[in-house]
Amino acid sequence: MRKKLHDRKLPQTVLRAIRNRRGYRPLADNNPSGDTIVASYNVHKCIGIDKKFDPERTAQVISELNADIIAIQEADKRFGERHGLLNLQHLERDSGLVPVPIQTMSPNGHGWHGNLLLFRQGLIRDIHQLKLPGVEPRGAVVADIDLEEGPLRIIAAHFGLLKHSRSRQAETLLSMIREDNERPTILIGDLNEWRVGKGSSLATLQPVFNLTAGAVPSFPSRFPVLALDRILSSPQKLVTSVEVHNTPLARIASDHLPIKAHLDLRALDLPNPMQARFSA
Numbered sequence: 001m002r003k004k005l006h007d008r009k010l011p012q013t014v015l016r017a018i019r020n021r022r023g024y025r026p027l028a029d030n031n032p033s034g035d036t037i038v039a040s041y042n043v044h045k046c047i048g049i050d051k052k053f054d055p056e057r058t059a060q061v062i063s064e065l066n067a068d069i070i071a072i073q074e075a076d077k078r079f080g081e082r083h084g085l086l087n088l089q090h091l092e093r094d095s096g097l098v099p100v101p102i103q104t105m106s107p108n109g110h111g112w113h114g115n116l117l118l119f120r121q122g123l124i125r126d127i128h129q130l131k132l133p134g135v136e137p138r139g140a141v142v143a144d145i146d147l148e149e150g151p152l153r154i155i156a157a158h159f160g161l162l163k164h165s166r167s168r169q170a171e172t173l174l175s176m177i178r179e180d181n182e183r184p185t186i187l188i189g190d191l192n193e194w195r196v197g198k199g200s201s202l203a204t205l206q207p208v209f210n211l212t213a214g215a216v217p218s219f220p221s222r223f224p225v226l227a228l229d230r231i232l233s234s235p236q237k238l239v240t241s242v243e244v245h246n247t248p249l250a251r252i253a254s255d256h257l258p259i260k261a262h263l264d265l266r267a268l269d270l271p272n273p274m275q276a277r278f279s280a
Helices: 012-019 055-065 088-095 163-179 248-253 275-279
Strands: 036-042 069-073 116-119 123-132 138-147 150-158 185-190 229-234 239-244 259-263
Touching: 036 055, 036 150, 036 185, 036 229, 055 069, 055 088, 055 248, 069 150, 069 185, 116 138, 116 150, 123 163, 138 163, 150 163, 229 239, 229 259
Parallel strands: 036 069, 150 185
Antiparallel strands: 036 259, 069 116, 123 138, 138 150, 185 229, 239 259
């Protein structure tokens, strides 16, 4: 019996062709340098493409990433009590990841509009929780963290389904960045935009972020052809590689594949207020 299309594994030649199409990050741009690993993962409320609710499976994929910082989208139930879906104690035990402290949307929730930001080590200097404009309720978590490798600002966001909403959400984040652009910045999350050219709803970010540099196909997980999930950086040389995490478990655990990037904060040669602390 012929297998369904979503059950077949794509040949590597096809995956390379998808990734190298116009507007996507060329494979040649990746290099192995960089000490800090950041990742983004829309966990689809821990429901896999097999329709099973399995938070433990989701946690296993998070562990596979071996990330120092990871932005999770859809970490809570969307309606009702909005309680968190992952076991944060087990994540800390198995991956060493702890949540950036935020004001959650319910007593038992984990995220801000479903956005959960986890990190392994560092000193948090500042946190902002932004409501993003649009038809749907959406938000972003902004955290300034001093790492051993240097200072970093992380913007973890989940943009809306409507193009007009995404444009307004991008403009909101860009205005915030322009007001305070002293720290190297990464924008990570499910930005729900597959276009990478002038027609993209993210085009307003282009003066600060290179959209091509952060675009790799991550959706749908069984046949990844759209770069809905992004890792964008300013300055661009901060990110040395971006890749989709395409493993057997990741292909079934969510309708999105995780993406991850290596950062080289040391190459920026910025003053690091944490250097003495970590070397002591």
